[in-house]
Amino acid sequence: MKTLMLASSLILFSMASQATSFSDRTAQDAIREHQRVVADYAQKQGKSVPEIEDYRYGMNLDMYRFVRLSQDPRNCTVYPRLMTFEDTQGTLRTVRYSMFSRCLNDT
Numbered sequence: 001m002k003t004l005m006l007a008s009s010l011i012l013f014s015m016a017s018q019a020t021s022f023s024d025r026t027a028q029d030a031i032r033e034h035q036r037v038v039a040d041y042a043q044k045q046g047k048s049v050p051e052i053e054d055y056r057y058g059m060n061l062d063m064y065r066f067v068r069l070s071q072d073p074r075n076c077t078v079y080p081r082l083m084t085f086e087d088t089q090g091t092l093r094t095v096r097y098s099m100f101s102r103c104l105n106d107t
Contacts, residue, residue: 026073027080034070034082038094041067041084047092052082055097062087076103 035049042049063085070082079101084094 026075030071030073031080031082034068034084035094037068038084038092042092045092047090050084050092050094052094052096055095059095061085061093061095062089064088064090067092072101074102074104077101 039049065086067084067086068082069084072081073079077100078098080096081099082094082096084092086092
């Protein structure tokens with residue numbers, strides 16, 4: 001009986017760690033894809049690729065033109081998301097913030 005409980009615990013732990021790894025990997029893939037698209041956009045516009053800034057409460061987001069929002073991995077977790085925009089000076093900016101993603105079964 002103890003062996004069965006131990007085996008069950010190990011299986012559940014393994015599944016949980018794989019789920020965490022999968023969602024971390026999915027979020028990182030979304031960030032890399034976002035940065036790739038922003039780099040292409042910056043090159044076409046003759047602008048510098050922006051450094052990623054972490055959002056701070058009350059931060060002035062002088063948005064003039066929206067460029068891109070990173071994808072939602074739809075895995076029911078809090079994950080980092082990027083938003084890129086041009087400010088009124090024409091400078092590209094990318095802001096990282098955290099949000100709760102939509103779940104896979106949400107429509």
